Amino acid sequence: MLTIYGVYRSRASRPLWLLAELGLPFRHVPVIQAYRLSDATGPDAPLNTASPEFLKVNPLGQIPCMDADGLVLTESLAITLYIARNHGGLFGPQTPAEGALMTQWALFAATSLEGPSLEILFIQQDGGDATREGQAGLAIAAQKLRRPLKRLEDHLAAHDYLMGDRFTVADINTAECLRYAQGHAALMEEHPKVKAWLERCQSRPGFQSMMQKRLEEPA
Incomplete structure (x- = not known):
């Protein structure tokens, strides 16, 4: 199953829009941007782009990020193109x-x-x-x-x-x-x-x- 990391108020909107069009099941991990938090490293901070847990997924500390059974992509437009090519039907390329x-x-x-x-x-x-x-x-x-x-x-x-x-x-x-x-x-x-x-x-x-x-x- 695809996993998408990133909140809707980010470039994650791009793959999340495509997934809504497709009705494709996926796992959503709402990682927020660290700059939006007063203390991104505090003990009560939500999962964010500076969290060690997320940096293991994307060392760039950016969202969105996609994990497709071990294939990790960290650029929003590459993510949408991958989803469209592999799961998109007519939303993706036919030739x-x-x-x-x-x-x-x-x-x-x-x-x-x-x-x-x-x-x-x-x-x-x-x-x-x-x-x-x-x-x-x-x-x-x-x-x-x-x-x-x-x-x-x-x-x-x-x-x-x-x-x-x-x-x-x-x-x-x-x-x-x-x-x-x-x-x-x-x-x-x-x-x-x-x-x-x-x-x-x-x-x-x-x-x-x-x-x-x-x-x-x-x-």
């Missing part, structure tokens, strides 16, 4: 070409979308978008995203999903990396096909189930 494209979309999401999307999230979370400096930071991050979003917009002009007309792990990986920038309403409005695709992905019961559990966790 070598599809496998290559899903890997490419995952790398695109990680290298072109996630960084500037996180910059937007952090500025907005701290209320920085109400300051001159924050507005400047948002403008820089949005500009970094415009080229990859144009790439997505052009692709989605002809397809409902990244692999054509079929929702797959490629959509989960990419949508989750872009979700951090979703609060930048003006940027999303500039790319209506992307906005509609993201809303389509997030309307799925699997996402709704994952997000509900995420919201139920302490912030």
Whole structure:
């Protein structure tokens, strides 16, 4: 049985969304980020990324982490791709070409979308978008995203999903990396096909189930 380490309020949301779509049984170990605790090493601290028990699983001290009968993966997008390839049915690749494209979309999401999307999230979370400096930071991050979003917009002009007309792990990986920038309403409005695709992905019961559990966790 698969074991997923990590709370829903982390990048564990990616494999946890996929698992919700699949209805696949798995063991969930809710490891929390050490930085969210006042004393991560205290005797009453919950299992966290600095806990010796968890560091035996992932010496990097990062979540999520997956153990599949001894195969340990410590990168969220690698975890989702593994699950999709081995348990995902139509959520995973049906041909070598599809496998290559899903890997490419995952790398695109990680290298072109996630960084500037996180910059937007952090500025907005701290209320920085109400300051001159924050507005400047948002403008820089949005500009970094415009080229990859144009790439997505052009692709989605002809397809409902990244692999054509079929929702797959490629959509989960990419949508989750872009979700951090979703609060930048003006940027999303500039790319209506992307906005509609993201809303389509997030309307799925699997996402709704994952997000509900995420919201139920302490912030």
